[in-house]
Amino acid sequence: MVNRYNGGRPSRACPQSTGARPCLNTTQPETRPEMIPPTCIGGAGDCKALLYKLQQVEFALVDVGLYLDIYPENKKAREYFARLREERETLIKTLAVKCRRPMTIYDSHGTEDWDWINSPWPWEPSAN
């Protein structure tokens, strides 16, 4: 898809799955052992699914967070929040490392390139 706001260059999306490649970043060795284990995910479709999952998890986090602002004594809600927060952290890491889609500027691993501006902008139809 051509983006008319970046000089007509094609928008950078997640790398496409070729089917043969089980992982996204097979061309680059895993240089960050502190990151999550290199679970193999298939391609752009998987990145979209991960983003969609993150949107679901954060939607729930925002809602239960608002509830906790008013009912902070609710232990069940606090535990639900903690469970969702852990799930969110895993998704954020996977998206940043495997999909090169840093959610915040602090999640960028752009030592080779600056993936903060190379990953798709959220308002583009292709990013959703």
Add this chain to the structure above:
Amino acid sequence: MWIYEKKLQYPVKIARPNKNLAQIIISQLGGADGELGASMRYLNQRFSSPYDKVTGILTDVGTEELAHLEIVGAILYQLTKDLTPDEIEGSGFATYFVDHTAGVYPVSAAGVPFDAKYFASKGDIITDLNEDLAADAAILKEQPLRKKSRNSL
């Protein structure tokens, strides 16, 4: 401070541009009861809130309204993307296009630019919360009207 999260709170993927729909939806961006007014309302009122629970919810709801502002912006961007001058000419969107082309700019459906007069911040929590109720009640009241206008498009 705020940290930008590079995703929409809810996905937006519009198949066909629709200038007439954009002309109505733009009120949710820069109209009297739009997301810009909502976010600025909560985020300014919270400074004088004397209760932690209320300060917390004003902060978090205000932040969420900013996410809604971005969703509405994305809807408008996609609805008006790749429109040709021929498609715009003669439509209700033409008067907006004169000043802003397909740029996203906060105005009401009637073309009035956003104004801080749309919300209040009085330094009194009861007064402010009543204003918040009035603002959100206005949205509820307008729902049947909006549904009607959507069906007529």
